[in-house]
């Protein structure tokens with residue numbers, strides 16, 4: 001089943017391919033829909049941040065919409081999730097199909113958070129060693 005309507009702004013969705021994975025991107029607000037685990041898979045793919053072509057300011061504005069956002073795939077109300085690392089990202093996740101909606105600019109931050117985990121992990125490791133000695 002092809003998705004056609006953006007859950008945030010009602011714009012049309014287009015299908016874009018990256019590393020063999022089909023992502024649905026809104027032609028108007030450039031928000032993106034990832035089916036279950038696609039965002040997790042794509043964040044480790046080099047160059048996948050080029051999918052996120054939207055203006056982060058538009059994304060920020062749409063991120064403030066805290067009312068009901070329904071899953072474009074199964075029409076269920078999505079839950080707001082937060083990913084905190086270098087950037088704080090609020091995104092919507094469907095409890096039924098596990099798909100996620102990222103507003104424009106959020107996928108780039110999502111990827112950055114992932115890259116940062118290596119450095120943070122190293123810092124944590126150093127602290128642990130200090131405590132032991």
Ligand SMILES: [Zn+2]
Nearest residue numbers: 006009026029
């Ligand atoms: Zn949209």
Ligand SMILES: [Zn+2]
Nearest residue numbers: 071074094097
């Ligand atoms: Zn769903």
